Amino acid sequence: MEQKSKLYVTLLTGRTIEQGVAKERGKASSEYAESVSVCYMDPEDMKQLGIKEKTNVQVSTEYGSVVVKALKSLRAPHPGIIYIPYGPWANVVVNPETHGIGMPSFKGIPAEIEPTPNVPVLNLEGLLKKQFRKG
Amino acid sequence: MQVVKAVTCPVCGSLCDDIELTIDSGKIVKVKNGCAMCESKFLGYCGEHRILKPLIRRNGELVKASMKEAIGKAAEILAEANYPILYGWSSTSCEATRVGLELAEEIGGVIDNTAVVCHGPSLLSVQEVGIPSCTLGQIRHRADLVIYWGSDPWSAHPRHIERYTAFSEGRFEKSEWRGYLTKLKALIGRKKIESTLRRLFLKKRPSVSAAPEGKVCPTISRAGRKLIVIDVRRTKSAEMADYFIQVEPNKDYELLQAFRSLIRDQELDVDKVAGVPVEHLEEVADAMVGCSFGALFFGVGLTMSRGKLKNIDAALSLVRDLNMRTKFIIMPMRGHFNVTGANTVSTWQSGYPYAVDFSLGYPRYNPGETSVMDVLLRRESDAALVVASDPVANFPRKAVEHLVENPLIVIDPHMNATAQMADVVFPSAFVGIEAEGTAYRMDHVPLPLKKVVEPPRGVFSDEEILRRILSEVRKIKKAKTTEEA
Numbered sequence: 235m236e237q238k239s240k241l242y243v244t245l246l247t248g249r250t251i252e253q254g255v256a257k258e259r260g261k262a263s264s265e266y267a268e269s270v271s272v273c274y275m276d277p278e279d280m281k282q283l284g285i286k287e288k289t290n291v292q293v294s295t296e297y298g299s300v301v302v303k304a305l306k307s308l309r310a311p312h313p314g315i316i317y318i319p320y321g322p323w324a325n326v327v328v329n330p331e332t333h334g335i336g337m338p339s340f341k342g343i344p345a346e347i348e349p350t351p352n353v354p355v356l357n358l359e360g361l362l363k364k365q366f367r368k369g
Numbered sequence: 370m371q372v373v374k375a376v377t378c379p380v381c382g383s384l385c386d387d388i389e390l391t392i393d394s395g396k397i398v399k400v401k402n403g404c405a406m407c408e409s410k411f412l413g414y415c416g417e418h419r420i421l422k423p424l425i426r427r428n429g430e431l432v433k434a435s436m437k438e439a440i441g442k443a444a445e446i447l448a449e450a451n452y453p454i455l456y457g458w459s460s461t462s463c464e465a466t467r468v469g470l471e472l473a474e475e476i477g478g479v480i481d482n483t484a485v486v487c488h489g490p491s492l493l494s495v496q497e498v499g500i501p502s503c504t505l506g507q508i509r510h511r512a513d514l515v516i517y518w519g520s521d522p523w524s525a526h527p528r529h530i531e532r533y534t535a536f537s538e539g540r541f542e543k544s545e546w547r548g549y550l551t552k553l554k555a556l557i558g559r560k561k562i563e564s565t566l567r568r569l570f571l572k573k574r575p576s577v578s579a580a581p582e583g584k585v586c587p588t589i590s591r592a593g594r595k596l597i598v599i600d601v602r603r604t605k606s607a608e609m610a611d612y613f614i615q616v617e618p619n620k621d622y623e624l625l626q627a628f629r630s631l632i633r634d635q636e637l638d639v640d641k642v643a644g645v646p647v648e649h650l651e652e653v654a655d656a657m658v659g660c661s662f663g664a665l666f667f668g669v670g671l672t673m674s675r676g677k678l679k680n681i682d683a684a685l686s687l688v689r690d691l692n693m694r695t696k697f698i699i700m701p702m703r704g705h706f707n708v709t710g711a712n713t714v715s716t717w718q719s720g721y722p723y724a725v726d727f728s729l730g731y732p733r734y735n736p737g738e739t740s741v742m743d744v745l746l747r748r749e750s751d752a753a754l755v756v757a758s759d760p761v762a763n764f765p766r767k768a769v770e771h772l773v774e775n776p777l778i779v780i781d782p783h784m785n786a787t788a789q790m791a792d793v794v795f796p797s798a799f800v801g802i803e804a805e806g807t808a809y810r811m812d813h814v815p816l817p818l819k820k821v822v823e824p825p826r827g828v829f830s831d832e833e834i835l836r837r838i839l840s841e842v843r844k845i846k847k848a849k850t851t852e853e854a
C-alpha cells in the first residue's frame with residue numbers, strides 16, 4: 235500500500251467511557267488529560283500514514299490544529315473517520331458555527347491528519363497557555 | 370459502618386436510584402450497583418483535585434481568599450457587568466438553578482444551560498413538532514422494540530440498556546441478556562473455529578466464512594424484544610444490538626426521511642440511502658411497524674451533525690408517522706444528571722427552557738441570538754458566572770477566547786480547565802453526595818438527591834453560594850440607587 239504523509243478525513247467528537255470515568259475522578263487529573271488527548275483511527279488509515287499505535291499526530295481543520303496521540307480504533311472499520319473524545323484538545327479543532335441555533339458543529343468536520351512523532355502532546359496547562367495565554 | 374440504600378446516582382441522565390453506599394467514618398468506602406462512572410464519582414469525589422478554599426486571581430495567580438472576600442468580589446463583578454452570562458446548571462440541583470434564575474433577572478444577564486451544546490436542537494424541534502413520550506418504567510415493562518440512534522449508551526449511559534430497555538426484566542417483556550450471551554458465545558466459538566482453521570490451513574481464510582459486514586442479521590425477524598442501533602460508528606452498543614445500521618456521517622436526515630417513506634409504503638427508487646442498502650432499511654421499517662410498543666432514543670449524534678434540529682424534526686415526524694400504525698415513543702438521551710431539571714426549572718421561572726436573556730428586564734428567548742455560544746462568538750458578554758460545568762473544556766476555541774478575556778467566576782467542587790482560567794473560584798459541595806436537592810431524570814421524573822456525607826469544612830452548596838452572591842448583589846445595587854437619589 236502506498237504510504238501518504240497526510241490524510242483527509244472526517245472528524246467526529248463524542249464521549250468515551252474512559253473519559254466519563256476520568257472526568258468524575260477530577261478534571262485536573264492526568265487520567266482525564268490522557269483520556270481526551272487521543273485520536274482513534276481506523277487501523278487501515280494508520281497503515282496508510284505509516285504510523286504505529288501511540289504515535290503523535292497533528293489534526294488540523296479550518297479552525298485550528300492540535301497534536302494528539304493516535305490510537306487504534308476498537309470499533310473499526312470506519313476508514314476516513316477519526317474520533318477525538320470531547321475535551322480541551324478536541325475544542326481546538328471543532329467548528330464553532332452554530333447555524334443560528336446556539337449549537338456548534340461538533341461532528342462531521344473535514345480534517346487533515348499527519349504524523350508528527352517528534353512534537354509532544356501538550357498537557358492541560360500547556361494547552362490552555364498556548365491557546366488562551368492564561369491559566 | 371453504615372449502609373445507605375436507594376441513593377440516586379448524580380452522574381448521567383439515567384439517574385439510577387438503586388445505588389447502595391457503605392459509609393465508614395464519614396467516607397464512602399463501597400459502592401454497589403453503580404456503573405464505572407458512578408463508582409468513580411462516589412469514590413473519587415474527595416480526591417486531590419478538590420478545591421477547599423475560595424480563590425481570587427491576584428497579579429495573574431489564583432490565591433486563597435476568605436468566603437466573604439470572594440462573595441464580595443463576585444457580586445461586584447456581576448453588579449457592574451452590562452451583559453453577563455450565567456452558564457452551566459446541568460450538574461447541580463433544581464433548587465440551585467432556581468436561585469440562578471433569580472440572580473440572572475436581578476443583574477439582567479443571559480442564563481443558559483449545557484443543553485445548548487447537547488440537546489438544544491431537540492428542544493427547539495419539540496417546540497415545533499411535539500413529542501410522544503412516556504416514562505422509562507413503561508419502556509422497561511412494555512417496549513418490544515428499542516432503537517438507539519446516534520447514541521452510544523454503553524459509553525455515555527452505561528446502565529440504560531440494563532435498567533430500562535433491552536436487558537431489563539419487564540413485567541410484559543423479558544430481558545434479552547440471555548439471548549445476547551448466547552449470541553456472544555456463538556460469536557466467540559465461531560472466532561475460535563475460524564482461527565483454528567486459519568492456523569491449520571496456513572493463514573488461508575476458511576471457505577465458509579462469517580456473514581459479511583452489515584449483512585442481514587437473522588435475529589431481526591425473531592420474536593421477543595429487539596434492539597436496533599443506528600450510528601456512524603460500530604460502537605460497543607452496536608455490538609450488543611440485534612441489528613446495526615451504519616449510516617454515513619452527516620446523512621442521518623436522509624435516512625430518517627427514507628424510513629418515513631418506507632413506513633408509509635412508498636417505494637424508494639435508489640439502491641442505497643446514506644450508504645445503507647435499501648433492503649436493510651425495509652427490514653428495519655418492517656420491524657418498526659410490526660412492533661407493539663417501540664421506543665426510539667436519540668443522542669447527540671443527531672443534534673450535533675449536519676441538519677441539527679432538522680434531524681430531530683425528521684425523527685419526531687417519523688415517530689408521529691409510526692403512531693398511525695402502532696405505538697411508538699421517542700426520547701432524547703440526556704447527558705448530565707440534571708440537564709432535564711435545568712430546562713424544567715428554567716421553563717417554570719421564565720417560560721423558556723434555555724438561552725434566556727433578561728437584559729431588557731423581561732425574559733427573551735431566541736437561540737442563535739440569546740444562546741451563550743452565540744453571545745460569546747459575537748464577543749458581546751462582559752462577565753461570566755459558571756456553575757457546575759466546564760465550558761473551557763467543552764466549547765470551541767473561539768468561544769472560549771472571549772469567555773476568558775472577561776472577568777470569570779466559577780463555582781465547582783473540582784479544579785477544572787475553566788476554574789484554572791477564572792478570576793474568582795468558589796469550592797462547592799457535591800449535590801447528591803454532600804448536599805441534597807432534586808434532579809429530573811431524562812423522562813422528566815423528578816428524583817430526590819441524597820446527602821450521605823458532610824462536605825469539607827467551610828464548603829457550601831451551590832444554592833447557598835448563589836444565595837449569598839445574590840443578596841450581596843442586591844446590597845450593592847441598593848447602595849447605588851440611594852447614592853444616585
Ligand code: SF4
Nearest residue numbers: 378381384385404528
Ligand atoms: S448509568 Fe448513569 S445514572 Fe446509572 S449508575 Fe451509571 S452513571 Fe449513574
